Amino acid sequence: MSAPDTTRQPATDPEQLRDDFNAVWGNPRGWRALTIVNHTTIGLRFMVTGAVFFLIGGLLAMLIRTQLALPEQDIIAPDLYNQLFTMHGTVMMFLFAVPMMEGLAVYLIPKMIGARDLVFPRLSALGYYCYLFGGIILCSSMLWDIAPKAGWFMYTPLSSAAHTPGMNSDFWLLGITFVEISAVSAGVELVVSILRTRAPGMALNKMPIYAWYILVMAMMIVVGFPPLILGSILLELERAAGLPFFDVARGGDPVLWQHLFWLFGHPEVYIIFLPAAGIVSTLLPVFCQRPLVGYRWVVLGILTTGFISFGLWVHHMFTVGIPHLAQAFFSAASMLVAIPTGVQVFAWLATLWLGRPVYHVPMLWLVGFLIIFVCGGLTGVMLALVPFDWQVHDTHFVVAHMHYVLVGGMFFPLLAGLYHWLPHFSGRMPSERLGKWGFWLVFIGFNLTFLIMHWTGLMGMPRRIYTYETGLGWDMPNLVSSVGSFIMAAGIATVLLDIVLHFRFGQPAPENPWNADTLEWATCLPPSAYNFVSLPAVKGRHPLWDDPDLPRSIAAGEHSLAVIDHGRRETWGTDPLTGKPREIIHLPGNSWWPLIASLFIGVVCISLLVKVYPLAAVASIAAIIVLLRWSWENGAHPLAAPDAKVQPGDPPLHSRTQDGPGLWGMAVTLLANGALYLALLFGWFYLWTVSPNWQVPETQVFSPWLLLASALLLSLAYAWQRRALLRLRRGDDQGLAGHLWLTAALGLGHVALLLACLLGSELAPRSSAHDAVVTVMLVYSLLHGALACVLSALQALRVGYGYVSARSPYEPLVVEQWWGYSLCVLWVSFVALVLFPPTFGGG
Amino acid sequence: MRHLRSPYNPIHIPLGFIIWSLWFVALYGGLSVACEVAAPPAEAAQWTWLNALLLAGTLAIVVLLAALTHGFWRASQRARQRPKERFVAWTAAGVNAIAALACVFIALPILSMPPCL
Numbered sequence: 019m020s021a022p023d024t025t026r027q028p029a030t031d032p033e034q035l036r037d038d039f040n041a042v043w044g045n046p047r048g049w050r051a052l053t054i055v056n057h058t059t060i061g062l063r064f065m066v067t068g069a070v071f072f073l074i075g076g077l078l079a080m081l082i083r084t085q086l087a088l089p090e091q092d093i094i095a096p097d098l099y100n101q102l103f104t105m106h107g108t109v110m111m112f113l114f115a116v117p118m119m120e121g122l123a124v125y126l127i128p129k130m131i132g133a134r135d136l137v138f139p140r141l142s143a144l145g146y147y148c149y150l151f152g153g154i155i156l157c158s159s160m161l162w163d164i165a166p167k168a169g170w171f172m173y174t175p176l177s178s179a180a181h182t183p184g185m186n187s188d189f190w191l192l193g194i195t196f197v198e199i200s201a202v203s204a205g206v207e208l209v210v211s212i213l214r215t216r217a218p219g220m221a222l223n224k225m226p227i228y229a230w231y232i233l234v235m236a237m238m239i240v241v242g243f244p245p246l247i248l249g250s251i252l253l254e255l256e257r258a259a260g261l262p263f264f265d266v267a268r269g270g271d272p273v274l275w276q277h278l279f280w281l282f283g284h285p286e287v288y289i290i291f292l293p294a295a296g297i298v299s300t301l302l303p304v305f306c307q308r309p310l311v312g313y314r315w316v317v318l319g320i321l322t323t324g325f326i327s328f329g330l331w332v333h334h335m336f337t338v339g340i341p342h343l344a345q346a347f348f349s350a351a352s353m354l355v356a357i358p359t360g361v362q363v364f365a366w367l368a369t370l371w372l373g374r375p376v377y378h379v380p381m382l383w384l385v386g387f388l389i390i391f392v393c394g395g396l397t398g399v400m401l402a403l404v405p406f407d408w409q410v411h412d413t414h415f416v417v418a419h420m421h422y423v424l425v426g427g428m429f430f431p432l433l434a435g436l437y438h439w440l441p442h443f444s445g446r447m448p449s450e451r452l453g454k455w456g457f458w459l460v461f462i463g464f465n466l467t468f469l470i471m472h473w474t475g476l477m478g479m480p481r482r483i484y485t486y487e488t489g490l491g492w493d494m495p496n497l498v499s500s501v502g503s504f505i506m507a508a509g510i511a512t513v514l515l516d517i518v519l520h521f522r523f524g525q526p527a528p529e530n531p532w533n534a535d536t537l538e539w540a541t542c543l544p545p546s547a548y549n550f551v552s553l554p555a556v557k558g559r560h561p562l563w564d565d566p567d568l569p570r571s572i573a574a575g576e577h578s579l580a581v582i583d584h585g586r587r588e589t590w591g592t593d594p595l596t597g598k599p600r601e602i603i604h605l606p607g608n609s610w611w612p613l614i615a616s617l618f619i620g621v622v623c624i625s626l627l628v629k630v631y632p633l634a635a636v637a638s639i640a641a642i643i644v645l646l647r648w649s650w651e652n653g654a655h656p657l658a659a660p661d662a663k664v665q666p667g668d669p670p671l672h673s674r675t676q677d678g679p680g681l682w683g684m685a686v687t688l689l690a691n692g693a694l695y696l697a698l699l700f701g702w703f704y705l706w707t708v709s710p711n712w713q714v715p716e717t718q719v720f721s722p723w724l725l726l727a728s729a730l731l732l733s734l735a736y737a738w739q740r741r742a743l744l745r746l747r748r749g750d751d752q753g754l755a756g757h758l759w760l761t762a763a764l765g766l767g768h769v770a771l772l773l774a775c776l777l778g779s780e781l782a783p784r785s786s787a788h789d790a791v792v793t794v795m796l797v798y799s800l801l802h803g804a805l806a807c808v809l810s811a812l813q814a815l816r817v818g819y820g821y822v823s824a825r826s827p828y829e830p831l832v833v834e835q836w837w838g839y840s841l842c843v844l845w846v847s848f849v850a851l852v853l854f855p856p857t858f859g860g861g
Numbered sequence: 862m863r864h865l866r867s868p869y870n871p872i873h874i875p876l877g878f879i880i881w882s883l884w885f886v887a888l889y890g891g892l893s894v895a896c897e898v899a900a901p902p903a904e905a906a907q908w909t910w911l912n913a914l915l916l917a918g919t920l921a922i923v924v925l926l927a928a929l930t931h932g933f934w935r936a937s938q939r940a941r942q943r944p945k946e947r948f949v950a951w952t953a954a955g956v957n958a959i960a961a962l963a964c965v966f967i968a969l970p971i972l973s974m975p976p977c978l
Contacts, residue, residue, distance in 0.1 A: 223948035346970035
């Protein structure tokens, strides 16, 4: 195959091209707008929804500060106060910070890397609806006065059924898990999109720095969120079904929850910070009009932060009784993580030093960020020191530090970014005057609230107390904090007013109003649903500084993939290292399936909340059927890409190759799945080692032979399918359907044996944590095996319809990864459940 | 895409940190399990078989990471390679070097603290 022509092509009438592209990519209006899947709309929806949740979370903060303004107030009762601070933290972390940053990335990344959309647009839409419905379910609990009230980290046993018997904790566990479907799905598609859909020529060393940040953030979400998803499932199983994972009396351990939570919780801080730092690294060069200093060192700093931040989780648990040496490991890692952040700070300072900074409103927010975040980082290093942490643990000092890091490290850069990209969202410029007023009010109000709060904490005021006695020295600092918080609220109201007014009164934005260097400013303002009529080749890190004429030449169709008469939504599939086009990725169009699927998942969530389990089962099956139906419209299906014709010299459609984005998507999804399984395995070994009342049965409570037989049958099914797929890879699809049917049948045998093992066992999952973990591990494999059978059977059907063949061999290769994963997991479970116990004191 | 064994394959960029992560889990997990099943006496302070074992494991990993740093660094200096490939090797070398330093820094307390107190 010859190299595709990514150079300039003869110009076509831009008006005609725009109309033709709109016919394929355009967004419907009215109620059909619910079917929109393109990343610009979905990204904006994420951000607007995130802003609404931010206002809700902010309102809760105002109530908290009103209550604490003076001593011995009884405006808010203790129980309600518990709900307020729990929901404030929960809403800000799960419903504002992460979705907001993901929304901005969903909006920006394809444009910055020169693509027309994210690689799985329907997954974006599903993620958005899961976020929306999960957030609504969670927040609705406040209306009935049954909101979660055990703190945003839901420590057991306080959050367990014995101490919080109502639905409060269930709202958190189910609602957050629902929302996390959204986070992980966005994580998966951001990873694959960045690696596989960059503009021709955009090699790794030419990637916009923001894309590096988002790549690392997305990988962190993929690996970091599953431990919390597992923890939430286990705690909900304990609350709803009595499986005692965290109950000491029956062999569980509440500290396991802390490990699972903070395995997610500390990386979460960096999941929020990294994209914000990405905004800083993107904006500073624009407002200094020079490239970022130390691009390679910043990339190294991002990677270092991403990994080391997973080695800090125990620093939230210094007071639970862990050996001092182990604490020292985490203390050292906590200090270490400041270094890569310091490298980035010095790169920013050097960029400011060497450039000619222009202090527009975004720059004010960036300078505010630098001051506040550095202070927060320094108190972070103080808290990394074990003796100091013991002194101030659970005091307002920690609250102040946390807000310096999160508000300074996330909110300030976010506002800088919003002001920078507002002309992109709306095509209009915001007001300088209102913007500056907003900044100064927030900056002064924030520091008044939280700088003094360090002092309040050092004087010993604990967190999460609804009031305090007068005369302890806490009266004045609390009053100052409360006044400051209201000044900050006024600042945020000013910013909101500016944003709202600019849509009506803002001056029309000129092309590339800040003279930025990245490709998102090469679209029209506001952008069309397809971003670019033609996709340009990139030669350097600053495409718009290298060629300021790009917006015009792109709109004139002078670059690649400017043909649309085939009716497909297309973007380049490129090599992860070099950015060389390898295939044309055809993207799915608007669809009801994401909305319907998320509605069914919402029904599952609500029915579990109200404990109508038959309805939950029915809705789960319905959701799976909808998702499978959705997957049916793929590859050579008439609604996807039945006609595989491409322009002469162009590479083939991805569905006609053996390496499309679905393979990468499945691999990254299985990474998330593997993180969840490893967290479960960690729980098994942790409880075995540490739990004070861990009870191991004298004899095996399930048949190891049935489990072994089941694993062998699964191995046979996998081997059989692999043999057939090796032939398919060589272009031989003879008997493919039969092989896939046989694979599914063998898999069904494996499922039947596993089910027999489970049902025939003497497991008492309500009586001991040991049996509860064994049950969960077996059910996990059972579900994976069952889904593998269904997927292979569907592929066999698709062979019959002609959607899968030697010419379009792509889909069974995606499914094969699922089988391989299921096989690995089952054998690991066999070793952990059958071979490990006799060597470690078990029956 | 370059061959998996090529130092210019981007899959190698996170290699050093993956090794660091495995070492970190083994360090913390190993210490916890050892303290649970065969805790050395507290009066032995840091002069225990467990400290020695943790140090030996750390040393082995640091040597491995140093060797990887050297290999990737040399690959990044080969002038005949294109900048994008040298970037990959340079970043991988940096990641391995940082991972080695992180191992040394985090393991330092093993020299001075009793393991299970």
